[in-house]
Amino acid sequence: MTTKKRVCIIGAGMAGLTALKNTLEHDLDAIAYERHTAIGGTWIYMERKEGDSEEDVFSSMYYGLLTNLPKELMGFPDYDFDTSIEDSFISSELVLQYLHDYASHFKLAPHIKFEHEIMRVRPRKNCWEVIVHDLKSDMFLVELFDFVLICNGHFSMPFYPNTKGLNQYRGQRLHSHLYRKPDVLKDHTVLVVGGGPSGIDIVHHIYQHAKHIYLSHHLEAAPRTDFMPNVTQKPDVERFTKDGAVFKDGSSASFSYVIFCTGYKFTFPFLSVDCGLNVDFNYVYPLYKHCLNINKSSMAIIGLPHQVCPAQLFDLQVRFVLTYFTGRKKMPSESEMLADMKADMEERWASGVTKRVAHKMGPRQVQKSMFDYYEDLGVTAGIKKLKPVVPKIMKACSRKYIFELDTYRQSRFKVVDDENFVKIA
Incomplete structure (x- = not known):
């Protein structure tokens, strides 16, 4: 008689679900702990309740x-979206329904413990001790696991820039994390800080409600906003004033509302200090291939990279680490993994990447060697790689949200086979 190895999965969002599905298929005993009442993570719409802090709104x-991204890139490689959905760019409700369908299809529910919050993970001799808070019974449980997969996401702890004069600003302020509906901005003059996908999309979401919008960013190529006549683009904020801001080009503006679309902090409050991981301004290290804990190689973080095809990447990362967890491939030595990480990060630092975006994959996706990170995972572990059609569709969508914001979601994609797709205007 042999006992199956036990795997603790933290979170039941998109990353946690594919971690659970793949782990079970590798004949491991897996439990996913989710502190909320349902699966879906960041795809669940929830209003902020009276008294809730930012941390309470997950x-x-x-x-x-x-x-x-079109749904043809949003799904897992072994489970497609409902074929009756004609549009490629779909609502968050349809993505959430897809995750429920995925969990149902692979019979994941019996392996998920809802309203169970991970309080502490710490290494013991040859295993991990996990302290879990059962929120319904208010009891604390102590469990032992052979492996830990951290799938808690990185869209819950807002990051605010430390801009001079912000404390003097008297208008209203909000992080995109808490933005819900555009009607609260009716007749306001609004400053949106940040030119990433969320910043540009929120500008598009509110421009028919706000009186005027200033979009502050440092993109090399200015996004196309001519179809939104009440939008003015500005460089980064130099300093805030009582009723507005002065920008780095010397110009100024007054506004009554600020929305910070400035990203999130990576945080793992449940990890003990002896887990072997460090977080330095969103640079998490030491990690082999941005996911495997080099100091404690029976632990991995799934979903740390951003500007990715999320479901595709999560599935690939999980299969990558499971290759080593199950012993199907021998774990590289600590020195080999550290050398690999050092070479990768030195290349990133040299190209101008900062610690705040140390795990960003976006720029690499549009270069000649696109999807080199995904390819590296597949080749290194000897596992099934992404279907070639995935990077082809990604290339066809690249940066459309910047230059074709008013029209790009009208396109439809149809996957013909693993290699090819067609685009329908």
Whole structure:
């Protein structure tokens, strides 16, 4: 008689679900702990209740959001979206339904413990001790696991810039994490700080309600906003004033509302200090291939990279680490993994990547060697790689949210086979 190895999965969002599905298929005993009442993570729409802090609101989903990527890239490689859905760019509700369908299809529910919050993970001799708070019974449980997969996401702890004069600003302020509906901005003059996908999309979401919008960003190529006549683009904020801001080009503006679309902090409050991981301004280290804990190689973080095809990447990362967890491939030595990480990060630092975006994959996706990170995972572990059609569709969508914001979601994609797709205007 042999006992199956036990795997603790933290979170039951998109990353946690594919971690659970793949782990079970590798004949491991897996439990996913989810502190909320349902699966879906950031795809769940939730309003902020009276008295809730930012940390209490785990989802950043706002009303009416449509995906930035077509559904042909949003699904897992072994489970497609409902074929009756004609549009490619779909609502968050349809993505959430897809996750429920995925969990149902692979019979994941019996392996998920809802309203169970991970309080502490710490290494013991040859295993992990996990302290879990059962929120319904208010009891604390101590469990032992052979492996830990951290799938808690990184869209719950807002990051605010430390801009001079912000404390003097008397207007209203909000992080995109808590933005929900555009009607609260009716007749306001609004400053949106940040030119990433969320910043540009929120500008598009509110421009028919706000009186005027200033979009502050440092993108090399200015996004196309001519179809939104009440939008003025500005460089980064130099300093805030009582009723507005002075920008780095010397110009100024007054406004009554600020929305910070400035990203999130990576945080793992449940990890003990002896877990072997460090977080330095969103640079998490030491990690082999941005996911495997080099100091404690029976632990991995799934979903740390951003500007990715999320479901595709999560599935690939999980299969990558499971190759080593199950012994199907020998774990590299600590020195080999550290050398690999050092070479990768030195290349990133040299190209101008900062610690705040140390795990960003976006720029690499549009270069000649696109999807090199995904390819590296597949080749290194000897596992099934992404279907070639995935990077082809990604290339066809690249940066459309910047230059074709008013029209790009009208396109439809149809996957013909693993290699090819067609685009329908």
